[in-house]
Amino acid sequence: MAEEVTGEGTKFDLKPNDELRFEVETKQTVVMEMTHGKGEVFGAELAKNKKYKFNSGAKVAVYTWHGCQIKISFPNLVGTTEVAYISKETPMLMYLNTHAALEQMRLKADEENMRGPRAIIVGPTDVGKSTLCRILCNYAARLGRAPIFADIDVGQGQTDIPGTIGALSVERPSDVEEDYSQLSPLSFHFGHKTPQTNTALYELLIQRLAEVINMRSEKSKRTNVSGVIINTCGWIRGAGYELIKNTAGAFEVDLVMVIDQERLFNELKRDLPHFVHVVLLPKSGGVVERSQSSRGEARDAKIREYFYGIDNSLYPHNFEVKFTDVKIFKIGAPVLPESCLPLGMKAEDNKTKQVPVMPSMSLLHHVFSVSAANSPEDNVVETNVLGYVVITAIDMEKQCFTVLAPSPRPLPKNILLMMDLQFMDIK
Template sequence: MSSDASSAQVNEWILGPEQEFRMEVDSQAKLQIKRGTAELFGTELVEGYPYTFEPGRKIAIFTWHGCTIAVTGTQQPTVAYTAEETPMRSYLNLHLALQQAREFAKQNTSDGPKVIILGPTDVGKTSLSHILINYAVKQGARPLLVDLDTNEGGSLTLPGCISAAVISRPVDVEDGLGASAVVTGSTPSVWYYGYTTILEKKDLYKTLTTKLAESALKKLQEDSLVRWSGMIVDTPSQFTDPQAEALLENTVDKFGVNSIVIIGNERMYARLTQQYINRPELSIIKLAKSGGVVDKTQSYRRTLTSRRIREYFYGTPKSELSPHSSTLPYSELVVRRVGLDGAVAPSSALPIGQERILNPEARLSRVEPSAVLLHSILAMSNASLPELGSRTQSSSKEEDEKIIGHNLAGFVHVSDVDDVKKKITILTPNPGRLPRKYLIMGALKWVEL
């Protein structure tokens, strides 16, 4: 027996019906359902299977009928307790109402429910979206999950992005949704915003969410199963900020939302109820915050962001990837920075008869390859380069619209820059020559440790 095995500690908890086991771990831990049934954010756990949770995970195992849980690790969990009060009954009722709407849509060849989940920071918006997605999948639906949160790394892709994907299988207990089609069952559509707060470039964010909404609604119309299954929209906490009211209104409008779910914010519930008083087709639902939701520190958020980026390139212990490093001359790269910085002249200062082509935040500036790219995460647009590339000092209107209008093909990480030799080293998830695509730079950096 190894020393690690001999030093492992095993603890058991017995849960009654409708109780929840909440745990936080600082070292790797294995969790097993010894008896009974249980679920993690709507994904049913297999009895007897040892699930591995990496350091830093915060989980909540819920049981409808009771179960026995065993946790094995070299250290005691940082936090581990059983809770009797949970919001799961209200979450189930919400699912049943949505499922009834799906059945109606299926029978009448119409759109299923389009739900947006709102609330401040750390109230469980993403957890609820996963629960609703998992419950829907278990009943034969294939709902569209939309992730508008650009902060920590989201459900489907990297930080700084907004995305959508059709979900055809339950969320993986150990790996989550990840960025892999193996996990989600489909390849997500991703647009690169480039910043972690939506208030940084509000007009750019509005432009991109509108593009994503067009893509999402097209997905619904192309597949009857997805259409009646509907969509769940997970949102950033900044939607509760008064500065983001116009962004929220645009999102509700462009996605055709017919149900607004608000977690843990009485004021927002009252405001939106009044705002949409003349929209009887739009239901507004208030839910309580779960007592198991943990406030995330800035340090923990940075850890989540770093882990999410690493997983994109290297995979997870369960699904490892073999990333490829390659060195390219500066001449082979065409990099654009999203969202112009600096002061912009007002429209009144433009020459008579001339109008601004695009909002400055939706413009792209040329970035000459140099040390400024070191450690950057560059998004690769699906927009292909012209045959000879672009050599103008700034992007043209057509080029801007082309890049902004296309979703992403993937990401690369700039691991080294040699200004003397005019060469750059990049990391990609897969081997092969870098396609002739525009690379987009935002504010996202990652130092590989």
């Protein structure tokens, strides 16, 4: 039952297995406090009597195994009231069972000195894939595990800004308010907000990410035993389906969790090798569907957060960079018919090629990855990135750019990779 919440606050008594859900509207802030009992937000435990703040766009669910009391208030609410509600129907018990199964595999891996479980979460958009990844990583971290969270969703990823794929080691549960944004991820430049734009590059980067994860796992027993949780985007038909199969293969997954799509579940059960367990999980009634425009806004917010932090807690820098100080590339040239290519070259090869980009006004507002590569002759495409800048002004006469960067000049390296994503730096 939905309940109206006034500015000063309303208390909610949650019984075991209840979930309190609310959404923070534009320009609103919610302050939440647990006054009794035990509760968690997507697997991260709440501290008693601590005030948590959520900003506009946040969609929050407090789940409790044992019961708790939650007070929520809208400090800057004017006029109308907001709505929060308690639901008694959640798939949390099934998610917990999934976690328990993963933990059994970790215990076995630990004993036998083997690799821990690798699980990929797939399904259509807006079914709670990212949320399930977060819950599973947090539950594992609460037991002292350090799973690798690999996020290959270039549109709505959680580990870094859009247009990238990457991974991070979850050594402790995420902050209740902040997701994983405070951890520094390993990231690769893709440059687009959907894998469709360049599937050849996407698959190459997935191979590379899997390779790096294997190397890291071999170096640490704790990481190796803890396993890998892989988040994907919602592209599940046609070439998207082929991608899911290839990704499962690249990461050598043991487990595929399909959320809310019986057809996809059946297809994967039929097509994946028999030693891969495929499970079907329900979606939570709390998952909120996002419109195309709110996806765009979320991408923008993620880029803003990279430079400005949450609640403007970071102070980015603006400085000039001479055209001659940087080498700019984009990855992927237009595909030519094979008859136009040198002998032996495949059309697909062009899609993973680095192409020089000349300074021009068309670079304005684009986001660029700063490659960790030292020279264009290195394998730039498969080298990780150090961070991102946005070109906020271009002076063709003076032959220089102004860039927005997270740290002061100079740039850490001089190879920039252009994204087709833009960011308007308006306060």
